[in-house]
Amino acid sequence: MSDIVKGMPSGHGDSYQLNTTSLIRHAARTYPEQEIVFRNRDGSWGRYTYADCYTRVQRGANLLRSLGVEAGDVVGILDWNSRRHFESYWSIPGIGAVMLQMNLRLAQEDLSYVTDHSGASVVLVDETLLPVAEALATQSSSVREWVVMTDKPLTEIKTSLPRVRHFEDLLARAEPVYDWPVIDETSTYSACYTTGTTGNPKGVYYSHRGIYLHTMAQAANLRMCGDDAAMIVTPMFHAQAWGLPQSAVYSATKIVLPGQYRAEDTSTLVDAMITEDVTVVNGAPVIFQPMLDYIKSLDSRPDFGRARLLSGSTEPALSLMRDFFELTGADIIHAYGATETGPTAAVNIGLKRSLQRKLTPGEKWDMKRSQGLPLNGIDVRIVDAEGRDLPHDGVAQGEILLRGPWIAESYRDLDDDTERFLDGYWRSGDVGTISPDGYIKLTDRLKDVxxxxxxxxxxxxxxxxxxxxxxxxxxxxxxxxxxxxxxxxxxxxxxxxxxxxxxxxxxxxxxxxxxxxxxxxxxxxxxxxxxxxxxxxxxxxxxxxxxxxxx
Amino acid sequence: MSDIVKGMPSGHGDSYQLNTTSLIRHAARTYPEQEIVFRNRDGSWGRYTYADCYTRVQRGANLLRSLGVEAGDVVGILDWNSRRHFESYWSIPGIGAVMLQMNLRLAQEDLSYVTDHSGASVVLVDETLLPVAEALATQSSSVREWVVMTDKPLTEIKTSLPRVRHFEDLLARAEPVYDWPVIDETSTYSACYTTGTTGNPKGVYYSHRGIYLHTMAQAANLRMCGDDAAMIVTPMFHAQAWGLPQSAVYSATKIVLPGQYRAEDTSTLVDAMITEDVTVVNGAPVIFQPMLDYIKSLDSRPDFGRARLLSGSTEPALSLMRDFFELTGADIIHAYGATETGPTAAVNIGLKRSLQRKLTPGEKWDMKRSQGLPLNGIDVRIVDAEGRDLPHDGVAQGEILLRGPWIAESYRDLDDDTERFLDGYWRSGDVGTISPDGYIKLTDRLKDVxxxxxxxxxxxxxxxxxxxxxxxxxxxxxxxxxxxxxxxxxxxxxxxxxxxxxxxxxxxxxxxxxxxxxxxxxxxxxxxxxxxxxxxxxxxxxxxxxxxxxx
CATH class of the missing domain: 3.30.300.30 (ANL, C-terminal domain)
Incomplete structure (x- = not known):
């Protein structure tokens, strides 16, 4: 890293800490009536408002404090895309604690490793995931409190966990107002572990500041506003569902939480898009392709003309993008990132005017398969095997390096992570080109090139x-x-x-x-x-x- | 201020400093072909690209260094909304120096006070403003270098200034690449002095961080993108023209710089909107009303259906907003702020859906006269004469207090500014109400209530x-x-x-x-x-x- 030059001190609001709590508080104050729609365990849908949600968030903060959770402690959450999970995004970090995103699909030993490595002392667990928690409890030593999230009374919950607390009972008894602390913005907001093909999962610890800036950048990039409705399909235990829950709150959009997603829920997602006039969805080709297939089976074609479908993971097939657009008007937008990148590093939204004029229709569709332009704030380089910069000519292939206010600078307690970083940049392990006008195009994984x-x-x-x-x-x-x-x-x-x-x-x-x-x-x-x-x-x-x- | 609570340290990109330079660098890398259109002194228009501009910005940085400007030094600029002024927004702060925004409409003694108070050692001055500089030179003691910005050769410039350097000559000789330093983000980006009815002008010193965050918030709020074209009409010596130059760059919009604005230039502004397909304009009723009058005189009505006209200063008259919309489709958007607030604190954009359903057409227009919702990140309170919080019920009137990452926390070298701040909030001196759903409505100035x-x-x-x-x-x-x-x-x-x-x-x-x-x-x-x-x-x-x- 270069040395940091100090200029003249300013009298600007620099003591103001970027705390995620202020995002939900602001939404509750300016859009108290905005709706949050959520799917219950039994498949029915419920709805409440930002104002109601914020009250439950404050109760949740008091609940955590009543369990002895302090600033710097780690609270895990094992849940689908539920409203309780959504509330935890604000209540846990709001008191200065760390939200551990527990990937329920991890192998048991990996999840156990993650839990103990983070030092999580309290875990909030959805009743359907009690078996995961029970298996974890036999291996993990750090957790002292298990809190079950369910609509049933505690007496109906069967579990082998030594002692279980009942989230809703505690919440009902907690005070509905919380006097939020001002948290140093570099404090950890949440922790998410990334799993490679070798070795233990590696901990990426996100700061309030990083999340706040990622949130603003994503909201600006997706041009979201209070007239939008965002449906969170990407699992919320995956790098904050790519930050959409936060950028939706920043923009005060309606929020749709579809709960657990299984392949057979495809129709539910499409129906929810229609019913709730959803305009922003996150997902991946593996989710959007079945949605498209279902839409093709419908008698009438839905109008998703305002919809932006944010597609991570692998490049969407051209046929998927084209058919979705031609049938419904929805725009599938490929995005690029990783757990280490907050996670959004680049988004391919809105082909530039200059290219609109220049390209043939076929070339335009092809352009949509690129990983797009880096978000403003993200610096991108491509380097050869010796770490030398390569030209941004759309031809030279190099490993993609990323740096920015929401890009990881280290892994938690990893003895030697130097090979994953270079000059303050994170090494993505992806190989690609950068065009003269900034478009990133992945060509391979470094290990496969x-x-x-x-x-x-x-x-x-x-x-x-x-x-x-x-x-x-x-x-x-x-x-x-x-x-x-x-x-x-x-x-x-x-x-x-x-x-x-x-x-x-x-x-x-x-x-x-x-x-x-x-x-x-x-x-x-x-x-x-x-x-x-x-x-x-x-x-x-x-x-x-x-x-x-x-x- | 509350104490700041430290949570767990994170491994996020928190050492990354929010430097304004990265905004223009990013734009030049990702939208090198995007146009910047500017009006020359003779009334003709010129155009160049972000890539060209960024090269001139780098030359400008080298030019300043060649004049001995160091980090922390102050460089004043006396200019209209020109491309050279625009370039200075990046070159001066980019090297860690402070851009002094010299309000050419200030009384001579005030401008002299501002110059000396800031300690400006170099002033860049447009040739048309040499008389202002000449008067200043007789009173101000801090300036050691005057640099004239003109398209003419130096030999054609007549001035009583003791020695004048020629901006374009120096620029042509300067290297086209600059190795930007990483600047501590709390360092001053620019200084703007606010003039009250009593006392000397008061200095508001903006940090890189504050400007960066204001930029992101404004870009998100105005939903700007590379397909937009922003015309900067508000003087660039007024609180960064309300931040539009920066948020336009953040969003990589086309930029239109109309130069000096005089009442007789109204047709120029409207014509430029048509020719350049302008979609975002900043101004005030005093600018938009004559534009509307001119439009009424045209044979055919222009289509400004995508345009957002950001209107500061006084509340726009209903007739102005309605007629502009009915004739052209343009949306006049009232915004609220002050030099001390970065300057955008609140914007009335896009009536909420809940109100769209509830209000009559007349009530909707009336709502557009309110100052709107605070930008996310801005905390607003209203207090009575004793500083007690008043309810946000749309009825109780109190002084509006503002706090946030781009709100001033002090005035520069002002012995006693305590009466302008309360609990870390800036006292606006405005009296107003806040509705239960967050809308600010000004009712008076505190001194007039x-x-x-x-x-x-x-x-x-x-x-x-x-x-x-x-x-x-x-x-x-x-x-x-x-x-x-x-x-x-x-x-x-x-x-x-x-x-x-x-x-x-x-x-x-x-x-x-x-x-x-x-x-x-x-x-x-x-x-x-x-x-x-x-x-x-x-x-x-x-x-x-x-x-x-x-x-």
Missing amino acids: IKSGGEWISSIDMENAIVGHPAVVEAAVIGVPHPKWQERPVALVVTADRSSLPIKEVHGLLADRFAKWQLPETVLYVDALPRTSVGKIDKKALRATYSEFRE | IKSGGEWISSIDMENAIVGHPAVVEAAVIGVPHPKWQERPVALVVTADRSSLPIKEVHGLLADRFAKWQLPETVLYVDALPRTSVGKIDKKALRATYSEFRE
């Missing part, structure tokens, strides 16, 4: 080109060690009839996009490709298998 | 009601001392035929809006009301004249 002769070859681009052949079912391209070139690409291909293709035919598929030296000399035909537990092609296994391979 | 029997009577409301009488030309209501009630209202009225009205008729005008005890017992008929130098009714003079008045 093939490093050959000092240049990088995108395994993903090559795979996409090869599967374009009608006979190919799937393909993986990996780098194998090479004495002269460091690595050379090897393609592993599964064909429908298990036959091989002439090498010229494979090279023909790649000719448009790759230089001659980049073409694989070797194409191996296999019966199947290994998969990871989440269904991705396991390139790590492939690299291990073929590490001794020589052409 | 009539304090009677422990309650406040709005002089403005009473004046507005009285001038509603067809025979009344103008009216002023002042408080005169009263032994029992502290003050009682006295109305001073000018009628067209110099006749008097029966007191019952006056009370009849007031009956709807005022309680019986609030009605003035005394109405005095006068030939004329005294005026201040800027044309406002001089209530201070009236109060002095009638201070001995007894009913």
